[in-house]
Amino acid sequence: MSWQPKRDFLGYGANPPDPKWPNGARIAVNFVMNYEEGSEPSVQDGEGYTETGLTEGTTSSMGLKGRDLAGESMFEYGSRAGFWRLMRAFQERGLPMTVFACALAFERNAESAAAVKASGFDICSHGWRWIKHFDLTEAEERDHIQKAVKSLTSTVGAPAGWYCRYGPSVNTRRLVVEHGGFTYDSDYYGDDLPFWQTVEGKPQLVVPYSLANNDGKYANTMSHSDQWFNLMKDAFDVLYREGAQQPKMMSIGMHMRILGHPGRTAGLWRLLDYLQSQKGVWIARRVDIAKHWAATHPYAGKGLNE
Ligand SMILES: [Zn+2]
Numbered sequence: 605m606s607w608q609p610k611r612d613f614l615g616y617g618a619n620p621p622d623p624k625w626p627n628g629a630r631i632a633v634n635f636v637m638n639y640e641e642g643s644e645p646s647v648q649d650g651e652g653y654t655e656t657g658l659t660e661g662t663t664s665s666m667g668l669k670g671r672d673l674a675g676e677s678m679f680e681y682g683s684r685a686g687f688w689r690l691m692r693a694f695q696e697r698g699l700p701m702t703v704f705a706c707a708l709a710f711e712r713n714a715e716s717a718a719a720v721k722a723s724g725f726d727i728c729s730h731g732w733r734w735i736k737h738f739d740l741t742e743a744e745e746r747d748h749i750q751k752a753v754k755s756l757t758s759t760v761g762a763p764a765g766w767y768c769r770y771g772p773s774v775n776t777r778r779l780v781v782e783h784g785g786f787t788y789d790s791d792y793y794g795d796d797l798p799f800w801q802t803v804e805g806k807p808q809l810v811v812p813y814s815l816a817n818n819d820g821k822y823a824n825t826m827s828h829s830d831q832w833f834n835l836m837k838d839a840f841d842v843l844y845r846e847g848a849q850q851p852k853m854m855s856i857g858m859h860m861r862i863l864g865h866p867g868r869t870a871g872l873w874r875l876l877d878y879l880q881s882q883k884g885v886w887i888a889r890r891v892d893i894a895k896h897w898a899a900t901h902p903y904a905g906k907g908l909n910e
Contacts, residue, residue, distance in 0.1 A: 607804045608774045612909050615795050623797060623851050624900045629886035630847030632893050633840070633854045633879060635701040636813070637690055639720070640734040640769075641682040641861060642713060643706035647671045655679070655734070658823045658859055679861055683713050686864015691719060693872055697880065702890040704730040704767055704857075707755035717759040726891040728765035728790065729756055738773040745775055749783050764891040765790055767813060777801070781808050788894040796843065796852035798897040800907040807903035811853075811894050818857035822868060829871030836875050844882065853893055 625632050645651035647670060654672035656663045661675040694701050703720055705727050710717040720727070731737065732752040737745055749766070756763050764787045766780045772791040780789050781803040788798070788809040798811045817839050819832065826832055836856060843852045856875075863872055879885055888896075 606775070607778045609777060609801075612794075614909050616797065616799070616908070620797055620850055620852075621901060623853070623897065625851055625886045626896065627886070628884065630851050630884040631840070631843050631854060632851070632886045632888050632896075633856065634888055634890050634893055635694070635699070635856050636704050636728075636858060636890065637687075637701055637725075638704045638730060638857060638859050639683075639687070639709055639716070640704075640706045640730065640859070641679045641687075642709035642711075643731070643733040643735075644679060645733075645735060646676070649733075651735075658820055658862055682859065682861030682864055683709070683716060686860035686862075687716055689864050689866070689869050690858060690860060690872070691723070693869060693876060694725075695723065697876055699876065699880075699887055700725060700889045700892075701858075702726050702728055703760070704728050705756055705760055705763065706730045706734045707732045707752040707759070709734070710759040711755055714759075720760045726765075726889040727756060727761050727763045728767050728890055729753060729763035729786075730767055731769060734769050736770065737768040737776055738771060740773065742773075742775050742779070745773060746779050746782075749779055753783065753785065764788070765811065765894065767791060777808060778803055781806050787891055787898070790855075790890070796854070798853070798894065798901075800901075800903045802907045802910055807907070809894055809898060809903075811890060811897070812855070814855045814857060817855060819859055819863040819868065820857065822862050829868050829874075832868065833871040833874050836871075837878060840879065844885070847884070855890075 644655035654675040656675040659678035661678050663672045663675055703725050729752045732748045766786050767790040780786055788811045790811050790813040792810050792812045795812045801808045843854050
């Protein structure tokens with residue numbers, strides 16, 4: 605049988621490795637902007653419905669058939685307005701971020717693509733489309749991975765990593781390794797540090813992502829920017845304190861159609877100002893964290909707990 609991910613309830617246990625972050629940093633923080641708008645399921649692209657995930661939309665509860673024009677426009681807010689607001693928040697402060705990039709979305713917005721390409725932010729492929737990879741056949745998924753890389757390479761630059769919408773299929777990691785050219789993948793939520801796996805004889809670096817440190821919280825449980833700011837600040841403060849003994853990394857996920865709304869960007873500004881006021885914080889691109897890990901903790905013939 606082909607390789608599939610195994611359960612690992614142990615991870616690093618009580619004594620995780622020292623990541624030796626640059627300049628003795630106590631924590632590495634990586635902001636991720638998910639660029640999805642334009643690649644989501646839609647009537648026009650053949651799915652037969654309008655995606656309203658992570659918006660104020662409520663199509664399903666209203667029984668709307670066909671195009672949901674309200675839902676479409678809530679997505680369009682992300683690429684038309686939210687994108688530029690989030691870009692300014694980082695660029696005005698001289699801070700880096702990582703773009704989880706859905707390929708078709710950038711094909712449909714050349715101006716955004718050019719801005720990302722010029723920014724120096726790193727690219728992690730978020731799929732050819734913002735769809736559920738676990739619903740694809742193996743052949744379809746292989747095709748989507750190839751299409752995504754080809755497209756992103758021409759619009760924003762070659763992706764250094766891979767991350768599916770929500771979750772991978774049992775085949776994804778193997779197909780990502782088979783494709784080659786990726787420094788890491790982020791299809792995992794179970795740790796605060798990167799780790800190695802062996803996939804059909806080849807090393808694969810996994811850099812875990814987070815749906816807890818994520819503005820997706822606004823879509824179900826939160827309404828006020830102070831709530832989100834405080835959740836992110838608390839997570840940072842705990843990891844920062846632990847970082848005196850055991851440094852970790854923190855991923856913070858952002859969506860243009862959520863955090864890009866002004867009342868929520870306010871909480872992001874507060875968070876960025878707070879992080880910039882602390883000493884010993886490495887705010888880094890995801891590819892830099894991955895490359896640092898590969899250099900300081902190289903693959904040594906087997907992965908974690910293999
Ligand atoms: Zn996403």
